Amino acid sequence: MKEYINYIKKCDPAMRSTLEILLYPSFWALGYHRVAHWFYKHSFFWLARYISQRGRKRTGIEIHPGAQIGKFLFIDHGMGVVIGETSVIGDYVTIYHGVTLGGTGKEKGKRHPSIGNNVVVGANAQVIGSFTVGDNSRIGAGSVVLKEVPPNSTVVGIPGKVVNSK
Numbered sequence: 001m002k003e004y005i006n007y008i009k010k011c012d013p014a015m016r017s018t019l020e021i022l023l024y025p026s027f028w029a030l031g032y033h034r035v036a037h038w039f040y041k042h043s044f045f046w047l048a049r050y051i052s053q054r055g056r057k058r059t060g061i062e063i064h065p066g067a068q069i070g071k072f073l074f075i076d077h078g079m080g081v082v083i084g085e086t087s088v089i090g091d092y093v094t095i096y097h098g099v100t101l102g103g104t105g106k107e108k109g110k111r112h113p114s115i116g117n118n119v120v121v122g123a124n125a126q127v128i129g130s131f132t133v134g135d136n137s138r139i140g141a142g143s144v145v146l147k148e149v150p151p152n153s154t155v156v157g158i159p160g161k162v163v164n165s166k
Contacts (some may be wrong), residue, residue: 007072011094026075029061036065067101071116077123084112089137091117098124116151 008024009015021027032055040048048065056062060079063069067083070091075081077097083089086109087101099121103111114132115121122141127133134151145160154164 004072007092007143008074010076012076025059025061025078026073029055029059029063029075029078029081030069030073031055032059033063033065033067033069035070036063037067040065086110086130087112088114090115090119091119093117093119095121096123096125096141098129100126102126102128104129113145 005018005021008021032051036048036051036055039051049157052063052065060088061075061081063083064085064087066085067087067089069089070093072092073089074094076094080098081095082100082101082102093115096127101113101115105111110130113127113129114128116133116135116137118136119138120132121127121139122143122165125139125143127139127144127145129146131148133139133145133149134153136152138150138154139145139149139160140154140156141154142158143160144158145155147160149155150162150165152166153162155161
């Protein structure tokens with residue numbers, strides 16, 4: 001927990017004290033998700049969804065209980081974030097408000113994106129489909145990403161295009 005708090009302090013210069021973490025919707029949404037995900041993995045699907053929906057109602061952040069989330073996800077501001085069932089999110093990822101990690105339709109199997117480690121997804125970006133956003137990449141605010149993103153890239157626009165790759 002101490003490591004996570006230090007990580008949030010590093011990500012958000014507006015955090016003035018450790019106690020403020022209790023005011024962050026991201027903190028609570030991830031707590032709800034961890035509990036819901038445990039029930040989901042143990043096939044208590046209805047209860048997992050119930051917990052997930054309670055978390056959405058209280059925080060404005062919707063994380064499907066089936067989503068796999070690595071350590072130190074930081075959702076800054078958070079309102080309107082949607083993370084789909086088959087999403088996989090790596091470690092040290094920052095997601096801003098209004099982001100959707102969504103699917104393209106009602107197909108079966110993996111339908112949502114996989115987000116690598118150390119990725120930043122800008123406000124109101126839409127990352128739609130079953131592909132990978134590579135490690136250390138940046139998705140610009142308002143971008144609509146529909147294709148694979150190579151590691152160490154910056155993507156902007158509608159549709160999203162790689163504008164910088166190292």
